[in-house]
Amino acid sequence: MNFELETASLPSENLRRVAIDPVSRVEGHGKVTILLDEDNKVHQVRLHIVEFRGFERFIQGRPYWEVPVMVQRLCGICPVSHHLAASKALDLIVGASKVTPTADKMRRLMHYGQILQSHALHFFHLSSPDLLFGFGSSLGFTLALVLFAGIRERLDGADVPLAFKGTAIAMITAGFMSLAFMGFAGLDRFQ
Amino acid sequence: MAHEYLNDTTSPSAAATPRKLKVATVSLAGCFGCHMSFLDIDERLLPLLELVEFDRSPLTDIKHCGPCDIGLIEGGVCNAENVHVLREFRANCKVLIALGACAVNGGLPAQRNHLALADILQMVYRTGHGLAEGSSIPDDPELPLPLNQVHPVHEVVKIDYFLPGCPPSGDAIWAFLTQLIEGKAPSLGHGLLHYD
Amino acid sequence: MNDSFLLDGEDIPFTPGQTVMQAAAAAGKYIPHLCWHPDFAAHGSCKLCTVKIGGRFATSCTVRAAAGQEVENRTDELDAKRRTLLQLLFVEGNHFCPSCEKSGDCALQATAYEMGMLTPHFDHFYPDRPVDASHPDVLLEFNRCILCELCVRASREVDGKNVFALAGRGTRSHLVVNSDSGRLADTDFTASDRAAAVCPVGVILKKRLGFTVPIGARTYDLNPISAMGANAGQQADSRANAAHEKEVG
C-alpha cells in the first residue's frame, strides 16, 4: 500500500500560516508551522524536521572502523550516543558479541559523562534562556554563570578524587545546579 | 582587511563607552558541535559578554539576523534554506567567520558529494533496509530541498575569516575572537589549529 | 673547511653532490616538503620545498647545493605560495580530517598547520575515488592521494616489486596497482613492505590500527612538523609505534 505523506494542504477557507523557524531549543534543525483561522483558532500544527544529510548512505563503502568517528558528527550535543550506537553495531560485525567488562564500563562512563553534560547543557543553554531571558536575562544568566564559576574555583582547592578532577566534577556540579534552577520553571505563567 | 573595521569601533574614544559588538551565530548544515565548543570557553563567556551582545543565535532565539558586526557560521550549505540564511547573514554582518570544518570545507556531510543525490534519496526513503512498503520521498513544500552537493560557505558567499576544526576547541575560538576584536589578523599556533 | 650556503641567513655545511634539502635536513633545518623523503630519490613534484636562491625560485629537493648560495626558505612570500599549493592539494582530493585515522600523523595536515592554512580557499573538486579494501592487511583509500609517488619509489627502489604506478594525465592522474584485476590483494604486496610505511597521508593504511592513539598523543599533536628537524622526512605514524609497543610490551 502506498500511503500518502500527510502535508499541510490548505483547506478551502484560507488559514493563516505562522512559522516558528528555526526551532532553537533543541539540537538539530526544525520548524513548526501553525495554521490558524481568523479568530486565531489553531487548526493544524506540524513540526518539520528540515535537515537531510544522508549519513546512512555515505557511510556505506567506508572502512568500518571509521564509522563510529563519522556518525559522531550527526549531533554535536550527543556525539557519544551515536558513537556508542555505531560501536555496538560493529560489535556484531567483528564478532565481539560478548564485550569485555572494561569496554562495557568505559562505554557506560562515556555515556554518563554525556548525560551529565547534556543536562547541564540543556538547562543552561537550551531551557534557562527562555526562563531567564523572560526575567531580565543578562542578570539571570550572569547569576547562573557566576555561581557556576564560583563553585568551580572552590573545587580547584577541594580534595576531589583523581578520576573526577577537572571536567568530570564540573559536570556533576552543573548537574546539581541545573536541578536547583528547575525551581524557577513555574515562573513563566506570570508573563 | 575586514578586521581593521572592528578595531576602530571598539577603540574606546574618550567620551562614549565602547559600543558592544553585535554577534550573530547560526548553524546551517552543522551539528551544533561548534556552538557547544563555543560554550566551552566557560567562564570566559563573561568577559566576552562585556564586549559583545548576541543578535540572532540559538541562545537568544531571535529568528532573523539583524545588522551585526560579526557573524559566526557553523555548518556547510546543504539545502536551499541554508542558502537563504547564509545570504541573509552576508547581507547583515560586516564580518563573516566560517566556524568549524563543515563551514570551512563542507565537513562530514560533504562525504555525500561524490554520490548522486537522487540515489541517496532513493536509498534512504525507498529502497533502504527496514523501510515500510511503499514509503516515498517527503515532498512537503515546507521542507527545504537538498542541493546536489554540500558546499563550504565560501563557495556561496564571500567569507572573511576561517576557523577550522571539528569542532575548533574552546581555546581556539577564544584566541581567534579576541585577536579579531582587538583588530589583529587572527592566527592559531600549534595546538590551537586543528582540522579534526 | 667544506663548503656551505646560507639558509635564511644561517650557515649550512654541505658535502658535494648534496641537494639543498639534504644539507638542510642534515643540519636539522626544516624546509617544508611532502614528496621528499631522505631514503628515496628526489621527485620534485609537490613543490612545497620551493625556495628562492639568489632571487630565483628553485625546487630545493632537486637543486644541488653550491658554495655561497643565498637561500630564502621561510619567508612570507614563500610560505604564502606554499599555503596556496596546500590549498590546491586539499581541494583536489577528498580530505575529511575529522573521520580520518591518519589525522595527527598526516604530513599534509601537519604541513598545513605549519603554514597556518585556515581555509582550502578554492572551490572543491570532490572527486569520486575508490577505496580498495581487498588486501587482508592493508587498506588503500585513494581519496587522500596527493600523487607524491613515495609509494611508487619505495616499492621500486627498496621492495623491488613495482606494486604502484601513476596512471592517467593532469587531474585524471591516479594511483594504480600492479595486478590484472587492479586490486591490491592480487599483487605481491605485504604489510611489511617498505612501501606500506611510507605514505605521508592516509592512502596506504595498515588495517586494525585505526584510532589506536588518542587525540593529543599522536605524532604532530606532540610537536609541529617543523620541530621534527632532520627526521621530518620520516613518515610519522604513531599508530605503528603503538602497535609495535603492543606486540613488544
Add this chain to the structure above:
Amino acid sequence: MATAELEDILERHRRDPLRLLQILIELQARDGWLPPATLSAVATALGLPRARVESTASFYSFLHTHPAGDYRILFSDNITDRMLGNMALMQALCGKLWLEPGKVSEDGLVSVATTSCTGMCDQGPALLANGRTITRLAPERIDEMAHLIRRRVPVGDWPPEWFHVEDNIRRRDVLLDHGLAPGQALAVALDRGATSILGEIERSALRGRGGAGFGSDIKWRSCRDAWGDAHYVICNADEGEPGTFKDRVLLASYFDLVVDGMCIAGMAIGANKGFIYLRGEYRYLLDRLETRLAQRREQGLLGRNILGCGFTFDIEIHLGAGAYICGEESALIESLEGKPGKPRIRPPFPVTNGYRGQPTTVNNVETLALAALIAVRGGEWFRAIGTPASTGTKLLSVSGDVERPGIYEFPFGVTMAEVLDAAGACDTQAVTSAGAAGHCLAADEFGRRIAFEDVATGGSIMVFDASRDMFEVARNFAHFFAHESCGFCTPCRVGTAVNARLMDKLAADHGSPYDLDEMAKMHRLMQGASHCGLGNTATIAIDDIVAKFRPAFERRLHSPEYEPAFDLDAALSQARRMTGRDDPGAHLGDNLEALAEERAHARDAAKPAPSSAAESAPSKDLQP
C-alpha cells in the same frame, strides 16, 4: 586480439620495452582500444610491470583503455577551429549519429569528441578519423561522413580528397627556396668534417626554432663533449603548440633537407642513431616518410657507410599519441623510452643524460633543416640575414582572421604588421605570437619585431579580428592547458584545472572581480613554481588578454560581489525531480531577491522595538 597477431607485432618491435608506446599505438589502431587483457599480455611479453604498461597506456589521448567505438572521431578544437565553426559541425555529426560528444554510441559503433590542435589551422576545421586527418570540414562533408559511418565503410575507403593536406606556402625565403638536391648538404658536410661544420653552425649563431631559442652550437658541442657509450640525435616533430603547422610542411615537402640536417648533427656530435618523434596527429605522413628513408638507404644517403665515407647513421620514426607535453625535450625522451611524457628533473639536461641516459641533442625540425642549409651556404651567409641576436629566417604559420592563411618565411626582425599585411589580415584586434603559450599582442604593438630579443615565437601566429571575443580565446587556452598538463607537479596540475573552472564560471555568468583576482593569483603561483615550461607559460597569454582586453572580461562579470560558481537553482534539480516538487520553495533562482525582502520584512516585524537582543521574549515571538 588473437595472440598470433600480438606475437607478430611484438616480434616486429623486437620485444623491446623501450618501444612500448609504439606497440600500444599499433594495438590501438587494430582493435580500437586497449583491453585490460592486452595490457597484461604486453606486460608479460616485455617483462614490464603491468602497472607501468597501464600508466603509459592511460597517459596518451589517442590510446583508449575503454571501448571508444569502431570509428573514433576527434574534432580539432583549437581556437582557430572554433572560429571556423567546428562546434556546429560536431553537434551536427552527433545529431546524425544520435550520440553526445564524448560518449560512445549505444551500439559501440562510433564516438565523437574533441582533441587539441591537429596542425591544420590553415585549412580547418579539421578532425581525426581513427587517427587520419580530414581537413576543410563543411556541413555536406559531415552529412556524408555520418552516412559512411552508419554504413560501416572503412575510413580507408572514404573519399580520398577529404584527406588532402595543402602546404599553403605563401612566402618563400632562403629555406623554402633552398634549391639543394637530396643529400647535397650531407655530402658537403661529410667532406668538410665535424669540426668545420660545428664552426659554421657557431658562426651562423643559429638558435633553436622550437621556441626556446637555445644556441644550437652550444647544444651540439656540449652533447659531443659529454661522455656516453652512444650519442643520439632526436628530431622534435611533436609540433603541439596550437596554431603551428610549419614542421608539417617541412616534413611533407622538405623532408630530405631535414634528414640531411639530422645526419649532419649526427656527424657533428658523433652519433650513429637518430629518432624522429612524429606527433600522432601527423600519422598520415608516416608511410610517406618511411618510404623516403628506405629510398635514401638504397641511395647510400642513410644507414651504413653513407656516401661511401664510412659514416653510419640511421633514423627511426617514433609516433607520439596525443600529448602536447611531449614537445618538452625531456618529456619527449621519456615518451621515446615508452613511458608517460612527464618532464625529467633538470639538470641533468638531455645533452649529457638524454635517451637511455646517453648524451642526446633534441632539435626542432626547422632547426635541423637550417643546419643543413648552413652546412652548404656557410655561417657568415646565414648571419647576414635577420638580426644580430636572431640570425637567419623564421617560418611562421599564420592562421585565423587572414585572407591567406599558411606558411610565411621571413627573416628575423620582420614586424608583426608586415606579417599581417602579407597574410591579408584586416581590422585585426589581437595576435597571439607563440600560440597558447606565448604573449598576446594588441593592435598598438604590431610594430614590434619577431625576434628572440623582442617577440619570441615558435612560429604560431594566430590572428583575431575585431569581431572575435577575446574572452573565448583565453577560455580555449585555459581548457587546452588543463587538458594537456601532464599532472606531475601541483601548481600546474591543479592550477590549470582551477583556471579552466574560473573561465567556465565567467562564461556561465557567475563571474565577479573576485574571479579575475583569482586568475592573477594562479598566474603568479605557476610562474616559477612549475616543473617545466608548460606550467610556466600556461597563463601568460591569458594574463595578457585579461590585461589588454579587460572589457571582454568585464562584460562577463555578472556582479560586483562574489558569486557562487554553480547555478543555485540547477543545484536543486535532482531534489525537484525526486520529490516532484516545483513550488516556489523548490527554486533558488530569481526568487532569491524576493525571498530576501520577505525575510527582511519578517525580521523587522518580529522586533517591536529596536531594543537589545535580550529583551524580546522568545516565547512570544510568533511571526504574523
